Amino acid sequence: MKVPIFNRKRSRVWWMLPLAVVALFLFGSTVAFSESGGGHGEAVPKGWVKTDTYRVMNFAVLAIGLFLVLKKPVSQALGGRIQGIKEQLDELEEKKKAAEAKLVEYDAKMAALDKEAEAMLAEYVKQGEDAKARILKEAEAAAEKLKEQASKNIEYEFLQAKAELKAEIVEKALAKAEAIIKEKINSEDQDKLVDEYLEKVVA
């Protein structure tokens, strides 16, 4: 940041200012002192005296001299200061605009981040829903397999029980038939059976 009051040119003016003030003060004081008679052994006058007029004139000369001497450097210094402040204000305005632009940029980035976060969240939710649907489908398939297996088990149990029952009844019927045949068979039946057997063997 450039501050004109600290320039070399300006600092030269500021060096000259105190010198000019001191010179004018000394000149004015000398004149006033000579006009007042040196101030040795005289009584202090009352009211407006001639020396007061000289003093006023002295002050006026001093003020005019100071005004003339200081007018240009002071105006330059103040102008420089004003210019510096203007430049500072311009610079601050530019910084403010840059900061506002950055703010707008970051707002846009934040909005984009929010959108991105929402999109990611939606994607994760969708993936979760898909996974859930897939898992539930697999569970239904597994359940269906279980049902099929249970149905097969039931069918197997039924067939096995049926076969066992059939075998048991046949065994019992055969035993009873054997007993009946043993009881009621005669020699004619035996001959007939032998003949039938031989016919089958020959055939």
Next chain:
Amino acid sequence: MQAAAEEEKEIIGKINESAQAELKEVKEKIVQEMGTVKATLEEEIDAFADAIGQKILGRVA
């Protein structure tokens, strides 16, 4: 994902439990019906035996 896996386990467990219960019930029903059928068939064993004897001997035993 974990919730879905737990739900899957729960569903399979429920269906498995239901299938086991159904299997047990059907087994009991089969045993019961087999008992009835067995009783009926045992009543007819004499007839079966007579039929076998008749077939073997070629006459009413």
